[in-house]
Amino acid sequence: MRCGGESGVRADLFEGVEWRKSSHSAPGGDCVEVAALSHDMIAARDSHDPQGPALICSTGEWEVFLSSVKSGVLVGLSQA
Template identity: 55%
Template sequence: MNQLRSGMSAALLDGVVWRKSHFSNPSGNCVEVAELPDGRVAMRNSRDPEGPALIYTRREVDAFLRRVKSGDFDDLVTGNG
């Protein structure tokens, strides 16, 4: 596997298993995630599977998910920022 870096083509991530939430809608506007061999997490837009993949550490993903669950980003959905 090539050196992993954020913004690399998702097509270069051979052998990873991409998955999306069970809450994903049929229109294809979804974020997909994949665990990488080194423990980091890749994310991509399901509508552009060969486009860029963003690469995060597990610690970064954990911090983001905690803030999402606590409602820190709710204003991005409601527009009340």
């Protein structure tokens, strides 16, 4: 997934955004939170590190990512 040049900005610096967590998230589990930004952009952050870096993507890129996750395309990929 190619993401915008703003990725890596501290997530707590985004003012006036509403972060939300998936309804599939388990209490105390590893969770990703997302927020809608202006100009059809999405921010994603680690719920355990809300001041940490945010990944910024267009809504189209985010939809491709979600589709890949749901279809299992990303299952089994190892970290670089």
